[in-house]
Amino acid sequence: MSQVHHSPARSIAAHAILIAWTIVALFPVFVVVINSFKSRKAIFADPLALPVPGNFDLVGYTTVLAQGDFFQYFLNSLIVTVGSLFFALLFGAMAAFALSEYRFRGNMLTGLYLALGIMIPIRLGTVAILQLMVASGLVNTLTALVLVYTAQGLPLAVFILSEFMRTVSADLKNAGRIDGLSEYTIFFRLVLPLVRPAMATVAVFTMIPIWNDLWFPLILAPSEATKTITLGSQVFIGQFVTNWNAVLAALSLAIVPVLILYLIFSRQLIRGITAGAVK
Amino acid sequence: MAQRKAVRWHIPVFLAPAVLVYTAIMIIPLFGTLNLSLFNLDETKTRVFVGLANFATLFGDPRWSQSFWNALANNAWFFVVHMLVQNPIGILLAALLSSPRLRMAAFYRTAIFIPTILSFVIVGFVWKLILSPIWGIAPGLLDMVGLKSLFAPWLGKEEYALTTLALISVWQFVGIPMMLIYAALLSIPDEVIEAAEMDGVTGWSQFWKIKLPLILPSIGIISILTFVGNFNAFDLIYVSQGALAGPNFATDILGTFLYRTFFGFQLQLGDPHMGATIATAMFVIILVGVCFYLFAIQTRLRRYQF
Structure with missing residues (x-):
């Protein structure tokens, strides 16, 4: 058979x-x-x-690169994506560690509270986020985008990472405690390196919507100095509506960075999702 | 032991950054939106509390309610296309990828995932090019196989535009169900498969009778993620059809309707209060959907512990 x-x-x-x-x-x-x-x-x-x-x-590429702002857009996207990824992963992992490692009153409730954001999209709060950013003078800054994307990425990060951290051997952590390591050292030196596949999974799922988002850049940071590449390419299409070479070149260039980021993380990705989160 | 009883400061320290950022940027604005929908401007342009009057306008005033039901119906169809096309294709691809001894599995996996990482700008633009009756890659390709008569300007016709966009979205996002189902299939223990083979259950019947029941919880998660994603969709429609979601609002979904209302467009000024009202309606729709899933479906799914 x-x-x-x-x-x-x-x-x-x-x-x-x-x-x-x-x-x-x-x-x-x-x-x-x-x-x-x-x-x-x-x-x-x-x-x-x-x-x-x-x-x-190569006329398309020379047009786009001569336009100059393209590098600025690219840089903005990179700063926003890497910055938000860093904070979402760091804060998410810290919260996940607290939730999975310690027993304390309100543990369940905090976990549920943080998981709420997986189901409810942050976009529905756009109206108030815009008011908040206007009030704090953060409109048209990259900080506004980093803050929003960090908040957007946190629920999934906490959810997936806490599932994984439960699988880290308790003996290892207790051995660390007996050796006199502080809880912070145990987290940063022992636990974080062990959940790297999970971090990669979270990184991919967090990174893609951030890099490609059009909504918040359009609303919170549409100025020339803070445009991301996704918003920038949209402008290229308007600006070069008859210049097909430039549009095609701009789009080809926009594929490269996110593809590279994906390939870096994807080697860990399958190991990450297989090992626990979605079963 | 006395030290154990002391306040464990590291717990709040670990939790604080996530809870603070999440509460400040996500939860408070979300409730701010819900709150804003209860206010509107009076004749003197001052903000006054109006109770549920905005909702009465949204559902009662034919100009608003017509747009709203149109957007909701379009959104529902958008979701149905994803459930009927995206998820079955994702499961099929995952089932094929997970078959043992398949060569080049990593290559297929990466290639099929590539559209998922592309931005909506690229996706909207390239499909407009391919389907364009003028530039004509699609008419040319159909001509090559002798089916040119089947070609229509799909994105421009009211009756086809929404389905075409939904299929483009399926093309883009099929990688996500594929990846998640693939991971779920890989996590089925070998013993279960071996036992099935001993009993002579192989091939497709093995998939239907053994593997599919085991991955049902994953399919449930994918369905709810699809639901939430689809009812928040905006970008693809916006980049390919514009904020007016043409032709003649045939592709208008809740996301584009919200955007137009809140920020305005050529003929209409932005209206934050009605925008917040629509956002609240979306919030309720999504919440009802998620609750329905959690209580009616998820509790009936059987989970297997290996």
């Missing part, structure tokens, strides 16, 4: 379906990238042709 299970026909069918969806998934990305390297005429003449000598043209 097990021969039936691993028969070549089944395996070919599996590969066929997976290849088909891979093509569907990558085709649009492929179209953007190849056309960003072509001259304007070639884009319209044959959108599916590969860039070859004759139609190869």
